[in-house]
Amino acid sequence: MKRMLTLRARSLITKCGISTSVCIQARGRSVAKVGACSLSPYYDRKDEPLTAVDFVEQLSRDQKSLKEKEKSSWVSLSTDEKLKLYRIRFHQSFVEMGEGSNEWKSIIGGTLFLLGLTGLYFAWQRMYVCAGVPHTFSNEWKAKQTKRMVDMRINPIQGFASKWDYEHNKWKK
Structure with missing residues (x-):
């Protein structure tokens, strides 16, 4: 949920949040061209496993050749190539999404730091401010x-x- 909110806030701040499509002139008439800004940003969520965009936007030469090879029979692809194709499309698997993060450590550390600062503030007040x-x-x-x-x-x-x-x-x- 937190990640989704940060992605939403980031998209509103950037130009993609402001402009959803680009209008161009084609043979004397206006045509709306769908740009990258009209697509939602990539995010990993278990409740919506198929995102509208791929994780990797700019493909390298090896990745492009692998995408061409993908169009043929998947029997000819090795397990490593299938994994590379999966990583082009998705950042994390379902198992990786379910793993816990170490974010709780930074939250506990920040809380303890602020409590320490508060204790120092009250100690200073007791020594120098209060009679x-x-x-x-x-x-x-x-x-x-x-x-x-x-x-x-x-x-x-x-x-x-x-x-x-x-x-x-x-x-x-």
Whole structure:
């Protein structure tokens, strides 16, 4: 799916995505000539095994002679020649399409790299941007604040001050 999307995006960016055919003048009339841009790009897919175009677009001299030999009886072709003909038409076989790729390694590596950068960023922030722990988190400050809340009788019926015994100056059990 990812490969198909990249091929589609590439075809839209290139001139093939813009122009689908070429119009030429032939004997005073316009004729639409089907160019390479009107054909879909080559891709290997199991659900569409026969593509509209061959994998190899520009044939070498050996490949051209092999294509001519293909038009005769296939009995005269060797196994190696049949394989070369297959590779002209297709890039991968069904077995090769089913094999896994090593793309997961680069994805995991990139993810771990970004997590490492994020960790470095937060470490830098903690050292240089954020100040130390506020003084209000110290135990002395908490004790003073609790004493002040009790002295002010904050929430004396059901809350904080209701749990303090004012006669004996200690917490109720």
